[in-house]
Amino acid sequence: MSSAILNLSWEQRRKLTGLLFVTPTVAFVMVFFIVPLIMTVYMSFHDWPLFGERAFTGLENYQELSNDRQYRKSLDFTFRYTVLVTPPIFILGFILASLVRRNIPYIGIFRTIFFLPVVIGLGVSSLLWVWMLDDRIGVFNKILLDFNLVPKAQLFLGRPNTAMNVVILSVVWKTVGFTMILLLAGLQAIPDELYESAEVDGAGYFRKLVYITLPLMRRFIALALILSVIGSVLSFDQFYIMTRGGPRNSTISIVYWIFNNSFTYFKMGYGAAMSIVLLGILVALTGAQLYVLREKE
Amino acid sequence: MAAPSLQADPNAASQQHIRRMRRRALLALRYVILIALALLFLFPILWSFINSIKLPAEALAVPPTYLPSEISLQNYEELTTYGKIGIAQHVYNSAIVALITVAGSIVLSTLGGYGFARFDFPLKNVLFILVLSTLMIPFQSILIPLFVMIVQVDLHDTLFGLALVYITFQLPFGIFLMRNSFLAVPHEIEESALLDGCSSLSILYRLMLRLVLPGIVTVAIYAFINSWNEFLAALIFMSDQDNFTLPVFLTTIRYGIWGDVNWGALQAGVIVTIIPSLGIFLALQRYYMDGLMGGAVKN
Numbered sequence: 001m002s003s004a005i006l007n008l009s010w011e012q013r014r015k016l017t018g019l020l021f022v023t024p025t026v027a028f029v030m031v032f033f034i035v036p037l038i039m040t041v042y043m044s045f046h047d048w049p050l051f052g053e054r055a056f057t058g059l060e061n062y063q064e065l066s067n068d069r070q071y072r073k074s075l076d077f078t079f080r081y082t083v084l085v086t087p088p089i090f091i092l093g094f095i096l097a098s099l100v101r102r103n104i105p106y107i108g109i110f111r112t113i114f115f116l117p118v119v120i121g122l123g124v125s126s127l128l129w130v131w132m133l134d135d136r137i138g139v140f141n142k143i144l145l146d147f148n149l150v151p152k153a154q155l156f157l158g159r160p161n162t163a164m165n166v167v168i169l170s171v172v173w174k175t176v177g178f179t180m181i182l183l184l185a186g187l188q189a190i191p192d193e194l195y196e197s198a199e200v201d202g203a204g205y206f207r208k209l210v211y212i213t214l215p216l217m218r219r220f221i222a223l224a225l226i227l228s229v230i231g232s233v234l235s236f237d238q239f240y241i242m243t244r245g246g247p248r249n250s251t252i253s254i255v256y257w258i259f260n261n262s263f264t265y266f267k268m269g270y271g272a273a274m275s276i277v278l279l280g281i282l283v284a285l286t287g288a289q290l291y292v293l294r295e296k297e
Numbered sequence: 298m299a300a301p302s303l304q305a306d307p308n309a310a311s312q313q314h315i316r317r318m319r320r321r322a323l324l325a326l327r328y329v330i331l332i333a334l335a336l337l338f339l340f341p342i343l344w345s346f347i348n349s350i351k352l353p354a355e356a357l358a359v360p361p362t363y364l365p366s367e368i369s370l371q372n373y374e375e376l377t378t379y380g381k382i383g384i385a386q387h388v389y390n391s392a393i394v395a396l397i398t399v400a401g402s403i404v405l406s407t408l409g410g411y412g413f414a415r416f417d418f419p420l421k422n423v424l425f426i427l428v429l430s431t432l433m434i435p436f437q438s439i440l441i442p443l444f445v446m447i448v449q450v451d452l453h454d455t456l457f458g459l460a461l462v463y464i465t466f467q468l469p470f471g472i473f474l475m476r477n478s479f480l481a482v483p484h485e486i487e488e489s490a491l492l493d494g495c496s497s498l499s500i501l502y503r504l505m506l507r508l509v510l511p512g513i514v515t516v517a518i519y520a521f522i523n524s525w526n527e528f529l530a531a532l533i534f535m536s537d538q539d540n541f542t543l544p545v546f547l548t549t550i551r552y553g554i555w556g557d558v559n560w561g562a563l564q565a566g567v568i569v570t571i572i573p574s575l576g577i578f579l580a581l582q583r584y585y586m587d588g589l590m591g592g593a594v595k596n
Contacts, residue, residue: 014416014417014418014497015416015417015418015419016418017416017497018412018415018416018417018418018421019412019416019418019419020412021408021409021411021412021416021497022408022409022412022413022418022421022424024404024405024408024409025405025406025408025409025412025428025468025472026409026424026427026428028405028464028465028468029427029428029431029465029468029469032443032461032462032465033431033434033439033465034427034431035442035446036439036442036443036446037434037439037442039442039445039446040438040439040441040442043441043442043445096334099327099330099331099334100331104324104327109335110331110334110335112579112582113335113338113339114334114335114338116338116339116342116575116578117338117341117342119522119574119575119578119585120342120526120571120574120575121525121526121527121528121544121570121571121574122526122528123526123528123544123545123547123548124526124543124544124547124567124570124571125341127544127547127548127551127563127567128341128342128345128564128567129341130551131345131551131560131563131564132341132344134560136359136360137357137358137359137360137361137560138361139344139361141360142360142361142363145360173338173341178589181586181589185590230435234435234437236437236528236529237528237529240528240532240548241548241551255437255529258437258441259529259533262440262441262444263444263533268441268445271441272441272442275437275438275439275440275441276438278435278437278438279434279435279438282433282434282435282438283433286432286433287433
């Protein structure tokens with residue numbers, strides 16, 4: 001009913017309004033994500049101390065990477081940690097999800113309890129565990145000694161091997177609930193009829209697991225694994241708080257080494273170069289995640 | 298295998314009885330395992346709480362005692378004067394940062410989500426993908442330039458500066474979630490209001506907010522819990538001890554910066570720190586789980 005011109009201007013106003021609505025968000029993302037991303041690349045080509053002169057150094061930071069033994073050690077350590085921590089999180093997460101799958105009375109309480117540690121910060125949970133693991137006042141040594149399971153108090157965090165194991169224990173406690181919930185969603189998406197007809201055919205637990213459960217929830221499994229791997233590759237809090245990188249610098253993760261270089265030695269250009277490598281690893285992992293999730297459509 | 302004919306057969310009936318007994322035994326076993334696991338999962342939190350209410354001297358006993366000989370709040374009292382300024386300041390710091398993060402995340406995610414869900418404008422898809430693609434960038438990899446920028450504008454060592462960074466970390470998830478919330482609202486609801494000549498902002502404020510409230514609650518919970526718990530960025534951006542958030546402050550106790558490590562006070566601090574996030578989670582669990590599923594599985 002209105003004239004074409006008026007109609008057009010209403011449309012244009014809608015367009016402008018929409019643009020205005022998203023402007024603050026887009027500005028935030030630009031300033032705090034995109035600009036820093038570009039700056040990371042830029043800084044990685046510079047000698048960039050916190051104070052004082054910055055100098056363009058080309059690829060020098062990247063060349064330094066190949067001579068940095070601790071960097072190699074940290075990459076190696078982070079990789080080893082990821083490989084070791086992922087299976088227990090996944091397997092325990094799967095067991096928990098199977099245990100809480102059916103809606104039997106009070107099951108919600110158990111789901112909640114297993115999930116509770118996820119809402120506690122990793123930093124705070126690490127503070128809790130470092131105290132429980134202490135050789136003098138820690139409860140673990142107290143229990144082990146009371147039951148005569150060890151001859152004397154153990155320095156759990158004092159030896160590289162046990163340090164790795166107890167950190168893994170604490171992280172499993174803290175994060176397994178998240179994996180449980182993802183896998184629970186996967187389990188609940190499988191129709192009961194499939195199991196019923198398999199049972200009629202005489203299939204036992206393992207055949208049902210291999211032929212029905214695992215294939216049908218492979219997207220959830222892949223998602224749980226990838227998210228868990230990403231979390232492990234980015235680990236920092238647990239090592240900074242529980243082991244302080246020790247003993248003998250054996251537990252310095254890659255983020256920890258970036259942190260030390262950038263904010264302790266203030267070699268920010270070098271830290272930026274390492275961040276680029278880290279970013280590459282993570283983009284590959286997230287790419288895998290998106291690929292897995294895409295499959296459905 | 299029709300049930301009525303089976304029941305007529307006494308042999309089959311006893312078989313059915315056996316099967317029922319077996320199922321009951323299995324269910325009982327399941328509860329036994331569940332309860333045992335639940336106790337293991339609760340143990341660290343309970344142990345921390347038990348020790349926080351021991352007398353300070355007993356909390357430092359070697360070897361430790363299992364149960365407090367006397368219940369005392371002295372560890373909590375010590376916290377109020379701990380370090381340079383006592384824990385109240387650090388609770389305040391964490392609360393202010395969380396508050397700004399929650400408010401900022403809600404406002405920006407709601408505006409952005411509404412814009413992306415209900416309007417057409419040039420570059421809309423490009424901008425939306427740009428926002429979502431930041432989900433792929435872990436904040437750990439851009440902390441160095443963020444620090445340089447925050448220092449440049451003199452916002453380092455301020456609660457506001459840290460909150461700005463936290464808001465940014467929340468945005469991709471928040472926008473995604475709020476856009477979906479708005480998309481789920483039928484168009485007809487706004488159409489009559491639009492014809493009546495209401496402005497878009499007043500439609501959003503008067504009509505839509507109520508309908509997308511669950512999404513807003515979810516965004517708020519995540520913003521709160523994530524900012525309350527975050528450690529690495531807080532450690533980097535805060536250098537003055539007066540500005541430390543709770544997790545960073547507790548770490549200074551653990552590192553014995555104020556003298557010998559006071560484990561009783563540390564556990565009291567741990568309890569003070571985890572109560573708000575646990576409380577909010579327990580009270581609003583449904584919204585939290587909605588966000589987990591919406592954010593992790595469906596995107």
